[in-house]
Structure formats: structure tokens, C-alpha cells
Amino acid sequence: MSMQNRTNDSMMSSPKIIHIGLWKIKKDVSPIAITDVDKQVKSFKTRIPGIELAHAGPLEMFNFPQEIVDAFGISPDATFLARGYNHCLFIVFENKNYRIAYDTSKPHLDLSPMMMPLIEDGMNGVLTVDFCLPRM
Numbered sequence: 001m002s003m004q005n006r007t008n009d010s011m012m013s014s015p016k017i018i019h020i021g022l023w024k025i026k027k028d029v030s031p032i033a034i035t036d037v038d039k040q041v042k043s044f045k046t047r048i049p050g051i052e053l054a055h056a057g058p059l060e061m062f063n064f065p066q067e068i069v070d071a072f073g074i075s076p077d078a079t080f081l082a083r084g085y086n087h088c089l090f091i092v093f094e095n096k097n098y099r100i101a102y103d104t105s106k107p108h109l110d111l112s113p114m115m116m117p118l119i120e121d122g123m124n125g126v127l128t129v130d131f132c133l134p135r136m
Contacts, residue, residue, distance in 0.1 A: 015132035017099040021089035024125035050098025
């Protein structure tokens, strides 16, 4: 097997990377500004190599079912679980090399000046995590 084929096989079998960013968007931010950030994120799929899915939008919260409320003696309001985060970025990368390259890609770097004025308490209002999704 040639070196090129081994490299391609390795890329195909390496795990996908899921990148999640949680943001605490300020309460008084213009809906248009939020929509612009969401559109920028969604455009990553066609503008940054190795991205299979890119989405951003508000978090959805659902009340606890009555059985949980009764069992734990809690309020049905589950919003406390989000710890103040109210918006999410979700990106699926083909592999870790594309995830690493994303950090310095122009579209990603262009997002920061759009996004940061919307975030409560600067970088303290941002939480990001990555994890591997094995290929099936």
C-alpha cells in the first residue's frame, strides 16, 4: 500500500470531531446581530474545509415532567441547568486536523469581532468543548 493510500485510509478512519460552543448572549442584544452571527456560523460549512455541519441558535429548554418534579421536590422550570448559557454553536468536523485548522481560518477569526460584543462578561460567557465521534 502506498504512503498516500495509508494517509487517506487513516483520514477516513479517524474519528469525527464535534465542537460545541455555549454562549451567554446579553439580554439587550439586537435580534439582527444574533441572526448575523448565526448566519456566519452556518456559512462555515461552505467556507471552511472539513466541516460537515455548522449550526448556531438559541438553546431550547423544556420543563421537567411531573414525575421528576415530584420525585426530587423541584420546580418544573429546568432553565437553571443551562447555567446562564442561552445560545449554542455546533460543528461537526471530518477529523481532528480540520478541527485544529478551523481555529485560525479566516471565517472563524472574522466571527470573534461580531460575536464578542454580544457575549455577557467576555470570554467568561463562553464555554467550548470538543469530543470524538467514532466512525461507524
